[in-house]
Amino acid sequence: MNDFGSLAWLARPDGSVVLGYGPFTSAAIPPVDGVAFYLQRYGLDQPEPWRIPAAFEYLDARELERRFSNRPLPECEWDEIDAGPFAGVFQEVMDEIRRGTFEKTVPVVVEEGTLVSGSPLDLAAAMTRQGSPRLSYAWVEDNQGFSGATPEVLFSLVDRKLVTMALAGTAKREERVVFAVDEKEIREHEYVAQSLVSKLGDIGTVHRGDRTILDLGSLVHFLSPIEVGLDESQKPSELIRRLHPTPALGPHPRTPGTLAQLIAWRRRLGCPYEFGAPFGVWDHGRFDAIVAIRGVWWEGRHVKLPAGCGVIEVSRLVNEWRELRLKREAVKQVLAS
Ligand SMILES: C=C(O[C@@H]1C=C(C(=O)O)C=C[C@H]1O)C(=O)O
Numbered sequence: 001m002n003d004f005g006s007l008a009w010l011a012r013p014d015g016s017v018v019l020g021y022g023p024f025t026s027a028a029i030p031p032v033d034g035v036a037f038y039l040q041r042y043g044l045d046q047p048e049p050w051r052i053p054a055a056f057e058y059l060d061a062r063e064l065e066r067r068f069s070n071r072p073l074p075e076c077e078w079d080e081i082d083a084g085p086f087a088g089v090f091q092e093v094m095d096e097i098r099r100g101t102f103e104k105t106v107p108v109v110v111e112e113g114t115l116v117s118g119s120p121l122d123l124a125a126a127m128t129r130q131g132s133p134r135l136s137y138a139w140v141e142d143n144q145g146f147s148g149a150t151p152e153v154l155f156s157l158v159d160r161k162l163v164t165m166a167l168a169g170t171a172k173r174e175e176r177v178v179f180a181v182d183e184k185e186i187r188e189h190e191y192v193a194q195s196l197v198s199k200l201g202d203i204g205t206v207h208r209g210d211r212t213i214l215d216l217g218s219l220v221h222f223l224s225p226i227e228v229g230l231d232e233s234q235k236p237s238e239l240i241r242r243l244h245p246t247p248a249l250g251p252h253p254r255t256p257g258t259l260a261q262l263i264a265w266r267r268r269l270g271c272p273y274e275f276g277a278p279f280g281v282w283d284h285g286r287f288d289a290i291v292a293i294r295g296v297w298w299e300g301r302h303v304k305l306p307a308g309c310g311v312i313e314v315s316r317l318v319n320e321w322r323e324l325r326l327k328r329e330a331v332k333q334v335l336a337s
Helices: 061-067 084-099 120-127 173-179 183-201 237-244 256-268 318-335
Strands: 007-011 017-023 025-027 035-039 048-054 055-059 075-078 108-117 136-139 143-151 152-158 161-172 204-208 212-215 217-232 278-283 286-291 294-297 302-309
Touching: 007 035, 007 061, 007 278, 017 035, 017 061, 055 061, 061 318, 075 318, 084 217, 084 256, 108 318, 120 136, 120 143, 120 278, 120 294, 120 318, 136 278, 152 237, 161 173, 161 183, 173 212, 173 217, 173 302, 183 217, 183 237, 217 318, 237 286, 278 294, 302 318
Parallel strands: none
Antiparallel strands: 007 017, 007 136, 017 055, 025 048, 035 048, 035 278, 075 108, 108 302, 136 143, 143 294, 152 161, 152 286, 161 217, 204 217, 212 217, 278 286, 294 302
């Protein structure tokens, strides 16, 4: 595997992986009969989000892991994290909720550190060592990039069938029993599930499955699977605008105002542009996109590890701070395994 030049991959929910090699060509639309990665910022403000690779191959998740099996474990030294800026934003979020501006939003905390041994590609390689239900993704340029192992799929689209999920509500695995009946977590989840069902109900026949618990080892989440038979075929970019950000990563209700406010908070807290954004791959008419969370972003040896948490009226700062730490620790565990 070459250390230089650009590289991208996405593990898809069906177990297959598309691995693309640069140089990549940017485009405003994907090639009908080809492959293109979808690289976008959280605010969906990039006019040419499609990246057509010079070459690509299909693998499965195990084969991808094997490609990187000789890579050493990277080592990061993490700076102490200052709770002050997040606490300030949290207070502003609560004030807006009380004022009735929105019911939920998702501020982000960013832990920063230095890669002291290994290369950025070793960070990305570590992300391939987690199997299903985590999906590994990476965008690796010469001096910068990001990579993660996410449990969240924005949607998969084949012909007129769209498959998505509501994933929200978080607890430590040991708290699973009480989590299952925790009204605050259920409410947070239901904002996401109901918003997806109503946004998709306008364009097709929606089937929502039962709410289940997704077990990620140290963490658990609520997950509701959702399937849609679309009335007409739809372009990925239009579906992305309809769905992103879901209330799992964004404000509810989502209006230009509530979204702009969250983007400003994210900037203040040093959040990378692509965190929580869709990252996807178009493959000859089929499209899969994940939500870029549970990952690391780097520029040279400077590494960022962002995590977000859903805040609603009954949220408390100490509990959210703990949840953010759990999510970051889950990523650090992946880097160390
Ligand atoms: C925002 C993150 O995760 C999202 C937020 C969740 C929550 O608030 O309970 C759960 C899963 C994800 O949809 C993250 O991992 O950083």
